[in-house]
Amino acid sequence: MTFQTLDDLDDGQRVLVRLDLNSPVEDGTVQDNRRFDRHAETISELVDRGFEVAVLAHQGRPGRDDFVSLAQHADILADHIGHDVDFVDETYGPQAIHDIADLDGGDVLVLENTRMCDDELPEEDPEVKSQTEFVQTLKGEFDAYINDAYSAAHRSHASLVGFPLVMDAYAGRVMETEYEANTAIAEKEFDGQVTMVVGGTKATDVIDVMTHLDETVDDFLLGGIAGELFLRAAGYPVGYDIDDANLYDEQWEQNSEKIETMLEDHRDQITLAVDLAYEDDGDRAEQAVDDIEEKSVSYLDVGSETVMEYSPIIRDSEAVFVKGALGMFEDERFSVGTAGVLEAIADTDCFSVIGGGDTSRAIEMYGMEENEFGHVSIAGGAYIRALTGAELVGVEALQR
Template sequence: MSYRTLDDLDDGQRVLARFDLNSPVSVGVVEDNRRFARHARTVRELVDAGHRVALLAHQGRPGRDTFVTLEQHADILAEYLDHPVEYVPDTYGQTALDAIEHLDASDVILLENVRMTDDELPERDPEEHSRSDLVQTLAPEFDAYVGDAYSAAHRRHASIVGFPLVMDAYAGRVMAAEYEANSAIATREFDGEVTMVAGGTKATDVIEVMTTLRDKVDNFLLGGVVGELFLRAVGYDVGRDIDENDLYESQWLANREKIADLIENHPSDLVYPTDLAYADGADERAEVTVAEVKNKDHDYLDVGSDTAEQYADIAANSEAVFVKGALGMFEDERFSDGTTRVLDAIAQGDCFSVVGGGDTSRAIEMYGMDEADFSHVSIAGGAYINALTGQPLPGVEVLKDDGEW
């Protein structure tokens, strides 16, 4: 193995760990989400091994409403951990250094939002970041650095890439699990069919992923905004904005050439919806076959039942399924069918499966599915896209021993 994990870390050390607890914030209130539960497992291991643990994390960006202190994060994490997490309102000043000095075995402190320091946010090379005041002040206080913030590993920020250069560095459990699963489509050979659910609203991201993975994926199951854009490209009158909706036109103009290229060169990999669902005059779910659509007079908010059944079948018979984007607006139960039927088929089967995307993965808990029925449910957004498109993540690269993760 070419990177060190917690298995390689001797007990009873002074450990600085970088997590990603970045969360939605609604009117100043930090919302609980699966990042806390996941990172709590890494902290639990550190606590059980008798380490003295200081956590570094960020929240929001300067100037945004979500840019708040980490006080609430400490409380939420402590709940998951069932162990105290002391919030320290300072990142690397004297207050922080005093708190670090007073750590006992198995104590956990959470240092202040690292983006409140000037050193953190500039995108710089690891060497330059390793010379920053932040890194130079904190590094000597610890024996080891644990990088667990996979979902922020696409950022070349000081606390992500600076410490590993000057400290013994280890990948945390979240980092290792995310890396292994999300890179699998690029790095693993599968014997059977590889399928990708290509849906959701961020069509530009998804079409970039499709273009990169066109030789690896056997079936792209098209849905959501992505599906409509592909249908438009083959001559159906969908994939257009209605009224104020601005999901389609700009993404059509930005991606039409890539779409045309995929259609021309990989036609047999593309699986189109054959029917679509919308809300009728009585606000009930109604369906129409794609062939019957004469002009786009409805917002199509899900794939239809025939499509859902066909997609579920393909997923169930695949060796590996990667999900990027939902097939419909599943938050509204009327339009959840496409997404849930395919997720159910994956969950009940035994294929290798990865579900990514903050919004899409919410469908799993919303509809009472068990995360354990999937090989991996990612907590990353941008980093997941970077991994799928084969771009190295700086926060991963710095943890490699030999440059060959």
């Protein structure tokens, strides 16, 4: 580990803790989600060790419907840790400073949405962020800074990269475990087969991941929109838009040469779907890709035969990483691919990391438990960057 963790921090200090509690907001109501549960572990440990805790977090972006106060987040966090959590509607104003000074051991105070501060959002160098009024005002109020927001660590925002340059800085438990799991594919040595399940809607992400990991991963199992574009490169009449959704053609124009090169250079490492599923009179129907003469329907999942081909590969693997869903799993009819590969992973003793965002939601939706997997990430963009070898500026700041 290349940064300090909570194990290196003496108990009972006053700490400023950056979490990522960014959540869906429906009709003005903040929705509970996995991030609260994960960060609650860090906060609970700090409470038990007698720390005085002030929390920084963001929600939404200015101008969007989900750009709301963190008042509701404080209540949800309190439910998860089983402990009172106070809230102040300032981030570093006079009332916030007063409430921070009043903290006692075991107290938790959530400060207002960091993105309501002018200093927070512009992507600027950490050195610039460290000199903002936001950082300079708060730094003297605390003994240490703790970054637990791995899922936001790709953002060069003041609350993520400014404080580590002017304060003693540590990684929280979420930061520590996410970093270790998400860098394992590049840094950990495996004796057996390494498999990556790759899907989702963004072909560029898939190509970048596959290009970076082509010498590490033995077998890429493809699905989703990206998988259909690879089928197009292999000569099948799919991967085209048949309506105004513009899901395929634009991505093909941008990435076709890379996809064709990847397929040509690494065909023995790439396993493509053998059948695809679509909606027919309200039901799920499947069609072998060899039988498709012209794309006339929208394909919403890989087919059952594909899952039967992917599952033994997964079960024979020592390590399996998942990036992206293989179909529109939110609709149970088209969950066969995503749920099927997750169930195959859960049935094995392999080292496994399930990518953040939508894919991890399928675990709960289809009756699986997180403890059946090695690690279920709550990171989205940061997970992609870890898989592609890109640096995470928030992690770099901690390492400095």
